[in-house]
Amino acid sequence: MADTKREIERKYEAPDGGLPDLTGVAAVATVVDRGITHLDATYYDTADERLAASSVTLRRRTGGSDAGWHLKLPVGPGVRDEIRAPLSDTLPDELAALVRSRVRDGELLPLVRLRSDRDVRHLLDTAGRLLAEVSTDSVHAERLTGAGGEVRWTEIEVELADGGDPAFLDKVDKRLRKAGVRPSRSASKLARALADTAPQRRRRPSTPAGGPETAGDHVLAYVREQRDAIVGLDPAVRQDVEDSVHSMRVATRRLRSTFKTFRNLLDRTVTDPVADELKWLAGELGVDRDREVLTERLTDTLDEVPAGLVRGPVTERMLAWSKAEHGGAKSRLAGVLDSRRYLTLLDTLDALLADPPLLEAAGKKPGKPIARAVTKDFRKVAGLVGRALELEPGTERDVALHEARKKAKRTRYAAEAARPVLGKPAKTLTKSMKTLQDLLGEHQDSVMARQTLRELSAVAHAAGENTFTYGLLHEREEQRALRAEAELPGLWDRIRGGAAGL
Structure with missing residues (x-):
């Protein structure tokens, strides 16, 4: 051992x-x-x-x-x-x-x-x-x-x-x-x-002498950074080091977002299949992570409930549900990291960096091509947020806000990649998209928490248990979602005003 x-x-x-x-x-x-x-x-x-x-x-x-x-x-x-x-x-x-x-x-x-x-x-x-x-x-x-x-x-x-x-x-x-x-x-x-x-050792591939020069150089530097993160985090994920699964998942998302955002620089016939495999890996990593976050949220909310309002074995049922899912996910994740599919993905990323599928625009100076791609992503966020704000509260609006959150995350990663080129405007956009992502994430977490509470309540009811506390928790989660929705218009006005420098 x-x-x-x-x-x-x-x-x-x-x-x-x-x-x-x-x-x-x-x-x-x-x-x-x-x-x-x-x-x-x-x-x-x-x-x-x-x-x-x-x-x-x-x-x-x-x-x-x-x-x-x-x-x-x-x-x-x-x-x-x-x-x-x-x-x-x-x-x-x-x-x-x-x-x-x-x-x-x-x-x-x-x-x-x-x-x-x-x-x-x-x-x-x-x-x-x-x-x-x-x-x-x-x-x-x-x-x-x-x-x-x-x-x-x-x-x-x-x-x-x-x-x-x-x-x-x-x-x-x-x-x-x-x-x-x-x-x-x-x-x-x-x-x-x-x-x-061995003083004559073969020199390994590196970034261009003097640092990135073209638009393609800058994007590939970000791709290389995320590839290195996935490979470097692998041992920590296998050892179940705190936050390692989340960090690897973020690296896969950053890569996928980069391939999508910078389609004007990278040939999508090459990157799209890689992005699909990254989506698969992120999904496998997310099974355990999402449940950990949801369990922590539900138990924290339950801790705030006065003892007299906790009816039935609510805590025990939540923890049993969490542990059962956690064990299965851990076993599955170990198999994922040893799978031929995962190792082939790592080989594919290496090959992509060794022979990058650059388009003509990738050879240009980085300013305009990168700014254009980031601006395009931001406009998509604006459209999704605007549509969500026009909808009445309910399922359709929940879905629209979730889509806006995913696009905000992609725009945030695009701005991160663009920071060496665009400087302060990209830094400001990164921060703004993170704030928007967090607010919309709070809303989506409430949506998922309420869905889980309904499922747990149904199981408890079938077992003859008191389901009062599940309803109470559901109401509290609904109020959290409404507060997030109420905060969104003002936040979005500030973000839109600050994005003028792009």
Whole structure:
């Protein structure tokens, strides 16, 4: 069974004089020598180094107190989540699943072997608590593929103790820099080993030198960002990390919206089938997410009801309904991420970026083509909102407001993609569409909540339970929807007035 550890560390080039004295660092009372440990790690990757390209490392290591398989996923600068599994001859299935979005049909090969002599010291406070572990590593790196190659170096690694304050690393950094120690030129040992043992490595595709120049460049940069988000969030979704499913779903929606909005730049005969697959993926991701949001809304509303007005096992029935659906959705989602359809979608996105289906307008300067596409989306929102405001409250108006919400979301994503080109007007539109989306989302959530309450009430009635509370909750949700509808005209007038700069 794998376990996860948040790793917060900094790396430095080791000076000729060795590790400076750290007893002068604020909060450090004692520096304890923990001796030398011999580590032997083999790093795995595809032949084209897909994991390394994403700053992901996968290794099998012996020696030390944590021998086993280690998968490190980037979180931020100097921060990684290390997922550990027991030592075995083959890669554990759990870790294989966490790299599948990057590896796909590729084969994981032993790429680099790193043998290190690690001289460890613990920095302790006055109570003897560990503040950080500082190690001086003498590294021997050997490339195991191609013509091979070897390199040796020594580095200093400072790793924060579990639960420690990251600000403490700034204090250590200040002391090291004062002693002439400089940060490492590589983010990890593997990155340095790969660079130093194969200096002629093939350059990976990147954005045009100097940044995006044409309209097509700008749109493709946004597409690439969302593709990277989907691939990068895959491990978090598999681990059920909070908000990961929602974030991946948003990335799929942004991609779909981009393909639809910028049809003047991208050939829709190529992008439409991809958008259909993204819609499928968003739907699979949304099964669980929508139910989580709805459950939270209903239980929060129920908590506001005085105890004397809660009749029957309302809470228990809601939670039972939520858990039953949640379990089924989780099982289905795991299958989705392992499916051939999903992995093919990722391959298709890669192929689209490698050979983009650009139309003639994509080669022009970005200002006019991008502004035209965003303005067109905004006009569609205006038409849908205007139509909804003309309708009487009821089902037809609910549907119209929902359509306006979906179009507002698409326009928001279009404005996001356009911000590097259009600047402040796009930023203003992004904010306005988010505000409109939130208001219309509140309305749609009320519609769905009332539908669910009617269904739960029918089941409760059939079971002979008191359904008074379901009716009370239904009335409260109806009032929330009416308040949103009443707020819409004024909000829309402000948005329409602020959109003149497009």
